[in-house]
């Protein structure tokens with residue numbers, strides 16, 4: 541099994557193992573460390589996008605599906621708001637039950653998407669997560 545050029549294959553359990561170790565070491569600050577990793581990958585992913593905001597967003601979410609990050613759906617895109625949901629997040633599945641959202645890597649990637657497609661700076665918050673029992677993880681931009 542060969543990954544696409546520029547990628548490596550890694551089990552979600554491996555990433556979640558890192559996540560849980562960082563959480564044990566740093567507590568609440570761990571989420572931002574993981575989101576920073578998502579942003580670093582997101583910078584590469586969004587640099588290759590072309591077209592208007594809707595086509596850039598659509599292409600990134602399609603790429604997310606192709607590399608196994610879940611079934612992404614663009615729920616809302618305006619010049620100032622981005623809402624994305626994901627079914628079957630491998631990070632939520634590998635994490636197991638949790639009292640708070642756990643898909644910080646995905647959130648970081650979507651923060652770079654928000655930088656590219658929104659007219660104002662925004663951070664992204666995961667408002668519901670499959671690890672909390674929700675049907676889909678949901679990510680919403682919040683103006684900064």
Ligand SMILES: [Zn+2]
Pocket residue numbers: 629632641642643666668669670671677678
């Ligand atoms: Zn989630």
